[in-house]
Amino acid sequence: METRELRYFVAVAEELHFGRAADRLGIAQPPLSRTIAQLEHRLGVALLTRTSRKVSLTEAGAVLLTEARTILGAVTAAERRTRTVDRPSLVLAAKAGGSGELLAKLLDAYAAEPGAVAVDLLLCEAHTWQPLLDGRADVAILHEPFDSTAGLDVEPLHAESQYAILPASHPLAGETQVRMADLPDLARWPEPDGSYLPGPGVEVHNLTQLFQMITLGRAAAVMPEVVRVGLPEGLVAVPVADAPKVTTVIAWPPHSRSRAVADLVRVATGFS
Amino acid sequence: METRELRYFVAVAEELHFGRAADRLGIAQPPLSRTIAQLEHRLGVALLTRTSRKVSLTEAGAVLLTEARTILGAVTAAERRTRTVDRPSLVLAAKAGGSGELLAKLLDAYAAEPGAVAVDLLLCEAHTWQPLLDGRADVAILHEPFDSTAGLDVEPLHAESQYAILPASHPLAGETQVRMADLPDLARWPEPDGSYLPGPGVEVHNLTQLFQMITLGRAAAVMPEVVRVGLPEGLVAVPVADAPKVTTVIAWPPHSRSRAVADLVRVATGFS
DNA sequence: CGGTATCGATACCCGCGAGGTATCGCCGCC
DNA sequence: GGCGGCGATACCTCGCGGGTATCGATACCG
Structure with a gap:
């Protein structure tokens, strides 16, 4: 199996549409069809079931999809690590605008370590765990249960309660605490592929948008304590009694054997 | 990076000789030279330093070598798992002739589990961890400190003392215990590449050979307790006071997310 | 029920690049 | 200084990856 074949397969498996993939x-569609057919032939199993109207994954296809994603991630990571061996550096993925203080403390503390390498920050709007899987980052600061930590090694850093973000004019804005069931429809965030799951609630794709929607009374949100500091005028945060706690964790790919990653994790867990 | 390029690079990096690789x-040597040169050019770093008499790895090359090995292992594992998704099975690597009883108990106990899949045994003469790295096996029974467990997830199963294997006629054969320093030169086993590290002691490559050498008074060996049961006539086992304990462990690749592996590990650690 | 649009498969052609052979240039060695 | 071993270079060939055109199947529509 060549990585080209895996890239092609992942594209088709994600799009479920040869043309779009x-x-x-x-590239053009015919060579793609042919490459996938060859791959299936060599593996001796069908990866996709196609009618002329619909493409779907077989069980074998689903297995290969997850395997292929980690392989391709490992490949890009290998390229980056090989290229930057002279000037070793660490890429840390974190949510833009979140946990600023924790991050600053962590970077300072790590920089003071003997043998510390340069840390490049990769700030993500969302889906902060993806760079870990596709090899663009070595470590990430994630927030359970929002971020998926499947297949990653994880150390918890910090746990905090969640708050409902409401317009100051909202009937519940004066309460000392609220329950999930009392809240209006929560805003929806995009999936990794950019699409939105169906459901009630407005679609937003960044914090500014979200805050505007809340101010306008068109949405509500439940978010961890940290966002309170940056809350714009006219919005209030009310503790939510029955929302799950949010745990800030530091995560890294399980096959990581880098000294720098180990140091950073040690420092991070040290002052949590 | 294509897996073909990685396979080529690994071959050269291991042989340190373009012709042999x-x-x-x-394939012929010129296309190999060209492919490596292209790879270096695209990565923008030198992977090998060549004189016309000697090839050696650069630092970047050493990094890529370990990365490439895990990637290629993941690729073969992915192929196997995809191919066998209909008839899910687990490949367990173990040392041939070692821990027979433990193995039998483990397989029986696992087979009784609900949702147990077929377990294929991969018996190795030595270097039982290699099939884990190259994707041929999903789990392995290893023996620390003999087997390298770097980069693997591990659970200890059992620890046992070591015994010196001596001819019955040896002066120390009657002692109740001996020390490492008292023993004659120990036999040497081959490295993964088939070569032998330099040093005193005869070179052997299997148990039969070893026992014969010991019987002839040409070697001694220090081995875990289990081998006592299969000891041929004329050899005795004497406890070694200062030899490190041998720990039998169950090991698996860290990115393994298979239900079957988790079940087998749980069963194994359960009755240890 | 025919017309049409959509989408994957097939047929066929082209050009690049992987792989082969021959040879060169360099270097350690007798 | 001649020789042998080894990687690099030059050059050719052919297979395969990629392109265009088209087919065949199917859902949708009037």
């Missing part, structure tokens, strides 16, 4: 890969 | 890959 070919488009995304920047 | 090309031979091993079943």
Whole structure:
């Protein structure tokens, strides 16, 4: 199996559409069809069931999809690590705007370590765990249960309660605490592929948008304590009694054997 | 990076000789030289330093070598798992002739589990951890400190003392215990590449050979308790006071997310 | 029920690049 | 200084990856 074949397969498996996948890969559709067919032939199993109207994954296809994603992630990570061996550095992924203080403390403390390497920050709008899987980052600061930590090694750093973000004019804004069931429809965030799951609640894709929607009374949100500091005028945060606690964790790929990652994790867990 | 390039690079990095590597890959030497040069050019770093008399790894090359090995292992594992998704099975690597009883108990106990899958045994003469790295096996029974468990997830199962294997006629054969320093030169086993580290002591490559050498008074060995049961006539086992304990462990690749592996590990640790 | 649009498969062609052979240039060695 | 071993270079060939055109199947529509 060549990585080219895996890239092609992942594209088709994610798009479930040969035309769009070919488009995304920047090639024409026929060679893509042929490559997938060859791959299936060599593996001796069907990866996709196609009618002329619908493409779907077989069980084998689902297995190969997850395997292929980790392989391709390992490949890009290997390229980066090989390229930057002279000037070793660490890429840390974190949510833009979140946990600023924790991050500053962590970076300072790590920089003071003997043998510390340069830390590059990769700030993500969302889905902070993805760079870990596709090899663009070595470590990430994630927030359970929002971020998926499947297949990652994790150390908890900090746990905090969640708050409902409401317009100051909202009937519940004066309460000392509220329950999930009392809240209006929560805003929805995009999935990794950019689409939105169906459901009630407005669709937003960043904090500014979200706050505006809440101010306008069009949405509500439940978020960890940290966002309170940056809350714009006219919004209030009310503790939510029955929301799960949010745990800030430091996560890294399980096969990571880098000294720098180990140091950073040690420092992070040290002052939590 | 294509897996073909990685396979080629690993071959050269292991042989440190373009001719032999090309031979091993079943291609001619010039295309191999060219492919490596292209790879270096695309990565923007030198992977190998070559004089016309000697090839050696650069630092970047050493990094890529370990990365490439895990990637190629993941690829073969992915192929196997995809191919066998209909008839899920687990490949367990173990040392041939070692821990027979433990193995039998483990397999029986696991087979009784609900949702147990077929377990294929991969019996190795030595270097039982290699199939884990190259994707041929999902789990392995290893023996620390003999087997390398770097980069693997591990659960200890059982610890046992070591015994010196001596001919019955040896002066120390009657002692109740001996020390390492008292023993004659120990036999040497081959490295993964088939070569032998330099040093005193005869070279052997299996148990039969070893026992014969000991019987002939040409070698001694220090081995865990289990081998006592299969000891041929004329050899005795004497406890060694200062030999490190041997720990039998169950090991698996850290990125393994298979239900079957988790079940087997749980069963194994359960009755240890 | 025919017309049409959509989408994957097939047929066929082209050009690049992987792989082969021959040879060169360099270097350690007798 | 001649020789042998080894990686690099030059050059050719052919297979395969990628392109265009088209087919065949199917859902949708009037």
